[in-house]
Amino acid sequence: MWTIDYSNLSERELEKIQSDIGSGQSDLRVFIADILPRDCCHRENMQDRMLELESLVTTFWGVVILEHIQKRSLPDYNTYIWGGKLDEIIHEMQLQKANLLIIGNILKPHQIFKINEILKPFGMVAWDRVDLILKIFQRNAKTTESKLQIELAAIKHMWPRIFNMGMELGKQQWKGSGESNTEIMKRHLAKRQSDIRKELDKYANVRKNHREGRKRKGYITVGIVGYTNAGKSSLMNALTKKWVLAEDKLFATLWTSVGKMWIQADSQEEWVYQKGTEVLLSDTIGFIRDLPPELIDAFTSTLEDSIESDILFHVVDASDPKIDEKVQVVDDILEQIRATQKRVYVFNKIDMLQISELADLKIRFQDKDPILVSTHYRRGFQEIENLLRDLA
Ligand SMILES: Nc1nc2c(ncn2[C@@H]2O[C@H](COP(=O)(O)OP(=O)(O)OP(=O)(O)O)[C@@H](O)[C@H]2O)c(=O)[nH]1
Ligand SMILES: [Mg+2]
Known part of the structure; x- marks a missing residue:
């Protein structure tokens, strides 16, 4: 049962909820939205896309509360979902106490960033299809190698979003360092990416040796x-x-x-x-x-x-x-x-x-x-x- 009242949340509490959703520790009450071109798909195909999205949500232990399919010639440049519809979705999510909006498409970094900015005051979070798949991967990964591979994929996926965050974070600077927060984050992620690659190369080499061994036999x-x-x-x-x-x-x-x-x-x-x-x-x-x-x-x-x-x-x-x-x-x-x-x-x-x-x-x-x-x-x-x- 959903019990949290979002009306008076501090930044810190909100961040905690977002990270709980990310790790699947919170009750996930999900609104899924699929945006399709106007001339796309038979009804049957639309339903199949939804069913697959639902299976992904269920795999992540979320509960689908509401669904919506929007047909537009072009997605909205800023928020992918057209403005009026996004307001309606937020309203419905509030009524149904949903906390996660999953959009079944692959959004541009600035679009998902913008939607999250709009949802933030309501204590809600938005993911696109790739975010959801990555979260499932993160949860299911058991071996060190697969964990590293997923971390690498996540960094690559998040990288362009940091440029958008730059507008927010870039204004702030660490005292005396002369470097903005965005620059620090980028430097840190670039280093992590190169460390992971080196680590993964070792696994790739072991695999290669095994393959050659099998060939010889x-x-x-x-x-x-x-x-x-x-x-x-x-x-x-x-x-x-x-x-x-x-x-x-x-x-x-x-x-x-x-x-x-x-x-x-x-x-x-x-x-x-x-x-x-x-x-x-x-x-x-x-x-x-x-x-x-x-x-x-x-x-x-x-x-x-x-x-x-x-x-x-x-x-x-x-x-x-x-x-x-x-x-x-x-x-x-x-x-x-x-x-x-x-x-x-x-x-x-x-x-x-x-x-x-x-x-x-x-x-x-x-x-x-x-x-x-x-x-x-x-x-x-x-x-x-x-x-x-x-x-x-
Ligand atoms: N009825 C039926 N079900 C099957 C058969 N083979 C597999 N399944 C079921 O299909 C589901 C998926 O099987 P998996 O072997 O995990 O499929 P997979 O392709 O390895 O799936 P991922 O690793 O998640 O990509 C399980 O519930 C299986 O029990 C079959 O011959 N008949
Ligand atoms: Mg399998």
Whole structure:
């Protein structure tokens, strides 16, 4: 239950609430707003965008109280959401005691800064889509490397905003230093960025050595990639003895895990001993639409295991109504990160489909020649093994 009265908050109390929201320690009562071009999307697509945004909010343990879709030819230059509508949103948020406004778009730094300035007196905070994804990453990251990668992405994301803050902070100076607060902050962040890069290079080197070691041993390497929540970690677990966290939430995996699978040689004569083949699978972070380049860049070393694998398994949630769009998003990102090796489409969760839906799917995606699997029921695994055996 929301109990704080914001009407008489001091600066310090407000800052505390904002940082609690940032770390997810406060009750999050969220208003989500999605701003679309006037000529954009069918109703269905608009709802899907909202649903994905809702899943992201739920993943962050927030509760969506209100939603709003605005269609405009152009977003407002200053505040992205057009003025009158922003007033209405604030009013609604006050009535419903919402404390966080999430805008499902990627805003310019000065726009998110301006909105936050407007919301501040009401004890509310605004994030854009990237802020939300970063917060989820921050919460889910477990390894030192992924924490560093996220910190780097956050610095890159926040950097342009500091220029806007400069208008406020730049006026103030540390006594006697002759340097403005903005300059001090920029210097500090630049140093931190370079320290993180050095640290991440060490991890990248270790990874590179491991990859070379695997190559020398003649292992076949498979990179498991796909949209978030498609079932990549579940596939990894089912094919190997590895146990990777698989959960019904977005971005459950934020680092790379490597597992080993043994493919028995296919011998016609059972009594002839045939050496099998070891295959190494690497499971990694999932993709999502509108992933900003600074996030992909920060995860380069994690993604390198996939980029440099012999073959890619592009795992797809076959039961997803937005399957076409999501396949395209992942293919586009793979192109962006220059992952050009052979790609096999693995359509997962077929247990969720009726026979007629499955038949329809096969026809629609015949050019991609997908392997149809259910990791829950271990269906389609023979086909995966056959494919890997042919590669050996
Ligand atoms: N019905 C059904 N559900 C599945 C199947 N495979 C995975 N799931 C479910 O899908 C959800 C996501 O699975 P994960 O393996 O965590 O997916 P992921 O692609 O690794 O997700 P991220 O790491 O968050 O990107 C979980 O709730 C799984 O139990 C399947 O074959 N059938
Ligand atoms: Mg996963």
